[in-house]
Amino acid sequence: METIDDAWRPRLAPHVRMVFNTARGEYALLSPETVWAINPTGASIVELCDSRRTVGEIVSELRSRYEHVADDDVRHFVAELVTKHGMEIDHG
Structure with a gap:
């Protein structure tokens, strides 16, 4: 698994989009060949991955929204x- 640097700027890969299934109350990332079910915390991370924010800025933003944010969990989610191939990184 790739080590994520706080200066990198993540974004969804062009072939991936996030959707919310209202019937199931679940978020998912869709690509032509794969569906990843993600929880609301994962959806919050994905929403911030817009290639403008760095990983460090994403962690800071999540800390301002939530009481407990584990930096390594955010980095691990992005790295995974x-x-x-669901997310791409601009190496800043």
Whole structure:
């Protein structure tokens, strides 16, 4: 798994989009060949991954919204999506 640097700027890969299934009350990331179910925390991370914000800025924003944010969990979530080709990184 790739190590994520706080200066990198993540974004969803062009072929991936996030949707909310109202019938199930679940978020998912859709690509032509894969569906990833994600929880609301994951959706909050994805919403901030717009290639304008750095990973460090994303962690700071999440800390302002939520009481408990584990920096390493955010980095791990982004790294896992990068590894699965669901997210891309601008290396700043």
